[in-house]
Amino acid sequence: MSAAGDGTVGKALDVLDLVAAQEKPIRFAELQRMSVLPKATLYRLAQTLVNQGMLVHNPENGTYSLGVRLVRLAHAAWRQASLAPIARRHLDSLSVDTGLTVHLAQMDYGHVLYVDKRNALEPAAMFTDAGKVAPAYCTGVGKAMLAFLDADELDQILGMQSFHRFTPTTLASEAVLRQSLERTRARGFATDREEHEAGVICVAMPILSEEERVLGAVSLTGSTLRTDLKSLEAHIPCLRQCVEAIAEEASHWAFPVEGNETGGRLG
Amino acid sequence: MSAAGDGTVGKALDVLDLVAAQEKPIRFAELQRMSVLPKATLYRLAQTLVNQGMLVHNPENGTYSLGVRLVRLAHAAWRQASLAPIARRHLDSLSVDTGLTVHLAQMDYGHVLYVDKRNALEPAAMFTDAGKVAPAYCTGVGKAMLAFLDADELDQILGMQSFHRFTPTTLASEAVLRQSLERTRARGFATDREEHEAGVICVAMPILSEEERVLGAVSLTGSTLRTDLKSLEAHIPCLRQCVEAIAEEASHWAFPVEGNETGGRLG
DNA sequence: AACGATGTTTCATTATTTGGAACATCAGAA
DNA sequence: TTCTGATGTTCCAAATAATGAAACATCGTT
Incomplete structure (x- = not known):
């Protein structure tokens, strides 16, 4: 969808889009299957996005969903x-x-x-x-x-x-x-x-x-x-x-x- | 607001927040006054965000505002x-x-x-x-x-x-x-x-x-x-x-x- | 023409990101 | 229990991408 990713920020936003495209909260493994990024990279990006409130991580079942910060921004x-x-x-x-x-x-x-x-x-x-x-x-x-x-x-x-x-x-x-x-x-x-x-x-x-x-x-x-x-x-x-x-x-x-x-x- | 920025992504999202906090579209110079980031860094981040559709840059008067991609994400x-x-x-x-x-x-x-x-x-x-x-x-x-x-x-x-x-x-x-x-x-x-x-x-x-x-x-x-x-x-x-x-x-x-x-x- | 303010680019330096691989954790099967 | 496969997390040297001071460009004003 979005053009060739500029740098780290581009990759992070791609991850965000991936999660957004999902109907339900998504597991890390599933995310990895859909992304071209290597495991460790993807993992760190997701972590960063969670830190930033753009994603929410539910520890009980290890799923990611979009964070409420987005609603504010929107x-x-x-x-x-x-x-x-x-x-x-x-x-x-x-x-x-x-x-x-x-x-x-x-x-x-x-x-x-x-x-x-x-x-x-x-x-x-x-x-x-x-x-x-x-x-x-x-x-x-x-x-x-x-x-x-x-x-x-x-x-x-x-x-x-x-x-x-x-x-x-x-x-x-x-x-x-x-x-x-x-x-x-x-x-x-x-x-x-x-x-x-x-x-x-x-x-x-x-x-x-x-x-x-x-x-x-x-x-x-x-x-x-x-x-x-x-x-x-x-x-x-x-x-x-x-x-x-x-x-x-x-x-x-x-x-x-x-x-x-x-x-x-x-x- | 958001905790100490993790890496480039954190900085980029801070810029996003800065623009979001504004009532009207904001000039680059104004942005620079509000941000602690050095000119060139801020400039490149803004550019990246525009590339990604998170910000919109109006060339006619050089202002930045939030991009419609956010509405989609939200x-x-x-x-x-x-x-x-x-x-x-x-x-x-x-x-x-x-x-x-x-x-x-x-x-x-x-x-x-x-x-x-x-x-x-x-x-x-x-x-x-x-x-x-x-x-x-x-x-x-x-x-x-x-x-x-x-x-x-x-x-x-x-x-x-x-x-x-x-x-x-x-x-x-x-x-x-x-x-x-x-x-x-x-x-x-x-x-x-x-x-x-x-x-x-x-x-x-x-x-x-x-x-x-x-x-x-x-x-x-x-x-x-x-x-x-x-x-x-x-x-x-x-x-x-x-x-x-x-x-x-x-x-x-x-x-x-x-x-x-x-x-x-x-x- | 000279000035000040804003916007854009450069480039050597530096710090951050990278990703293969090892490690950890867990659930189910033998 | 122990093994096994799948998923999640961490390490660290190498590579890359971000950095930012300063130079440059552009514009509107005096």
Whole structure:
């Protein structure tokens, strides 16, 4: 996943990723099987990470899991490195006005990273979706962002896509996707016709800075059981208002110090 | 905060913490002023962290902020290292039944770490509270957990407390706090009488494993404008039911592999 | 043009990381 | 019990990677 490891720090973070990829706490022996690092090295790295609170070691059964220090760091990351704090109130009203589920996403090295969510029906838990990643090529928010990237940025990111066919309607090749992106750019919004998950459809619009840089995207999601694309598209004006409001606020936001104009910083 | 840095990795994570502590993206020069590391070392570490996606560098104004990779990692941490996924549905119903704001917290090196929340009134955003830390000695969840720790664990954690007086009712000394903890243990629940924030009161109960180990705590919070402690205490039976349900599920949870009995792993 | 402040690179020195291998610990089988 | 295989922990000389003072570059200001 991450590029060739720079030095010790890179290796340590690779170990962290390995543990993170696991469903359950993991034994040292298992870790060793998955890692290319020699036993002693891996052992010392894990020890260091435990010392630092990034990993937790359960002595009773000798397993490693991610440490709570990460949750703390992530809170800070979410606060200062995502659009979520800015978008907060706008997502609230969009969710209330439409009665639909709302997602806020940003681009993260070729993948879609969900940074916030409003669930109109059930009371929403907190981390359940923020932090999740999804492919860019088959999600509404992903396609909304792709459609408005520079040509070279797009090329780079398309090269990273797997084009796995999740459902019969998945756009499973670069050519087909590029066609779809053109339509998306022309219309100003993207759709997801059960392309990632059967029964789930959505419409999505990008959040664009004043200089037309892609900052993120917002989507309205529905189930095919309760709604259809036509009905979702009826909410496009609401959605447009929302993304424009976020963009506006993001432009004013950009750090007052030094009087610069930069809006979003994302991968 | 974190102990004497082990090696390069420790230093790198210290840099990460420095950036995380900042309200806004930070310049290199500022970073250097706050760090004891020599310029070149600090520079290279920051570079490495950027390479690794842990930091983001905005070239337009030369600022560093936390990277989105952290949000991804935190999602995994939340999933596998916190009680939140287990407690999810129980917090939902507690919130619905009582109509109150619900917090789920765990202990994190002497501090209270909030890992989930239900806000009965407004639609709840996601990271806004999960990941936040608060002192243990003046919060409901903190006192609920402290009251049920082993003597030596308690001693260790009390040594870390600042006993800063946030409000007139803050228990601002170890002696007074210890008295309060005894009452808490006797009653089985803790209260917060505006001890951390004026106008905010709560009742809280610990989540205890079968072996009586403290796994976390759940609280019901209210405003003095709308309610009082007596009314909150009326919900104690609901709260008790909730923490017992979580404890029960946590005990069944503990990793099926290897047939061990361990429940919670926390700092 | 000269200045001060911030950001970036260099390179010989030094300290840290490295990893093969020995050692330790434990559970189950004979 | 003793043996055996698997897992976890420690050692230490060799190799590598981190170090940091200082030089250099870049920019905005006077």
